[in-house]
Amino acid sequence: MSDLEEFQAKTKNWLEENCPKSMRKPMRNEFDACWGGRYCEFSSEDQKLWLQRMGAKGWTAPEWPKEYGGGGLNKEQAKILKTELAKIKARPALLSFGVWMLGPALLKFGSEEQKKQFLPPIVRGEIRWCQGYSEPGAGSDLASLQTKCDDKGDHYLINGQKIWTSYADQSDWIFCLVRTNREAKKHLGISFILFDMASQGVSTKPITLISGKSPFCETFFDDVKVPKQQLVGTLDRGWDIAKYLLTHEREMIGGSSDGSMGGRGIGEIAVSALGANENGELVDSALRSKIATAELDGWAFLLTMERSKDEAKAGHGIGARSSMLKYYGTELNKRRFELLMASKGLSALEWEGEASNDGQLPRQWLRTKGNSIEGGTSEVQLNIISKRILGLPDPKVN
């Protein structure tokens, strides 16, 4: 047996023994998702157990080094783990900005102490992180951010406001972009800093979304004191870290949906909702061809995600290509949800009630509209592709 085959066999066994049965079903709603953190209320004993076991093994962050609590797996092993998890339809043990975004940035830019302090609690799901990037005056033009961070000798003092901070009210810590130099060019006066959301002077105010939920907030900082060793990387050079983190965020958002609900394709869902003719074809032929197009694109896109990973393995970094994945993946996801809504017809409009699980589908449909905004809008991704990949000149500003 090759090493990988042995790894696969062991993984399969371990999952068989350790993944609770109730964790092997698709999530029904957001309460089934586990984000960990100090305020985490587990929806079941199984959910807690599943997180503890996966966290202890480091498999919530399979490719991080073992010394920081990660799984220490190589890319091949990580792929096997992913496949085995998918085979038993296991729910993710943990959803985490820490794993998706902050971790990779700390691994690259953090000091040894910072890695030791912050990474293991992320893996175990003990500390939940939020992202303090956007401000009312700095959205797409993120580098124009104004939140002040002043050097007070033995600590930093932070004042300002962030907006659209996802889950700020439920998070323990924040990774935050702040202005540490007002004289320098806008990209060269930004620093990347970490602090506890329980610090004196931090307050949050939830914002209700079109989906009726309030997953994000306005976040205010009023004389927040932050220890100096919590600044990551070099002072004033946080922009490089911010951008690196964004490539991870974009890849994650672009690939976060496989467009299927509980493993079923849209076509199949439409057939069960609307029926098929004697040839087994969806009765609504115009809808059928739209779904076929979306599914063809969906497959080609999944292959592209896979190819990007394979290329990264072969040593070609994905860099600006994450913008392509983000752009295409999120636009595709919006198309798919339009088609899912159409497939369910009038019943897709139900907002409250048991049949629709309190409007699960329409709320998700609305939420996908944010995919092409968060992490940098589609237009911004197209700008990045034009400039960085195609080498087209910057548009002239009138």
Added chain:
Amino acid sequence: MALVYTEEHEMLREAAKGFLKEKSPVTEFRALRDNQDPLGFSRKLWQEMAEMGWAGILIEEQYGGLDFGFTGAALILEEMGRTLCSSPFLSSSVIAATALRFAPETLKENWLPKITSGEAVIALALEEGVKHDPAATSMTAEKSGNGYRLNGSKSYVFDAMDADGFLVLARNSGNPGQEDGLSLFMVDSKVSGLSSTATKLLDSRNYAVVTFDNVEVSGGDLIGSVGAGLAMLEPALNAGRIGLAAEMLGCSDQCFESTTEYLKERKQFGQIIGSFQGLQHRSAHLYSELELVRSAVIKAGQDFEKNPEHAGMIASLAKAKSGEVAVLAANEAVQMLGGIGMTDELDAGLYMKRIRAAQELLGDYAFHANRFAKWRGF
């Protein structure tokens, strides 16, 4: 298998690129067109390609071939698409070579070495209507002694003029529209009763109507069993579809590259037009689509190489997606070039015409999307 090319593949690509750039740049294709060359390709060039092993790239070594694997063939087609190279590679070395894999030994011995050496060109005589539809075949194959008598006519047969043999799908029972009752034959073009009349299509390649008037073939010319010809032809069709997808990827990529270069040179309103966001975003979108096409083409090539009899769905994905994006690439090229994009002097129009034909051959977007949907259960 990782969705990346191996070093061996990259070497083949470089070799193909170098060869085609030197021997078969777009100007060569243009010259063939302007001279109204009856073949639409150069037999001498084809001979050179055969000497490099391309003609037998999919053929087993015992018949003189390289048996290099399908991904290699797709790479060559992609590079051919880039320079609009015209050759019988797709017909002879991809489609026929694949079909003959399933043929009786005597047929293989008869044809494969000649395909490999470039001596024989084989074309696929399939279509009878204006849309790709193998099951609609009505040409008849009646039992006649130990063999069969073929009657009927095939149109839009590419690489037909000067072909030495034809792969022919004909009906021995049942009615047009039925997938059963079809048989696949390998027919020598010199048999009596067979005639070809050239058809001029927009892409200036070699097409013909091939008529079979009481053509007698022997039982030994049958590939696979009687009545199961369509299933027998399916791998060859899929090889052709993936091949066309690869060729169109080359065409699209080349169109896109030249257009992007033009956007960096042309000035209007005192600015490089490539700085206009209206053009940038469309270019970036097309770039993204091309990435999807490349993934589908690589995957289809790999899957076909592994298991040629079960690559139908991935072939449909590749053919549909590549055709759709190629049409977009050609349209965007002409549009972004502006007035000069409409001129015959620029190559964009040549690409547009090649793409128009390639996306129609062996099934257009609707054909493959429909097949894909059926496989996916809707």
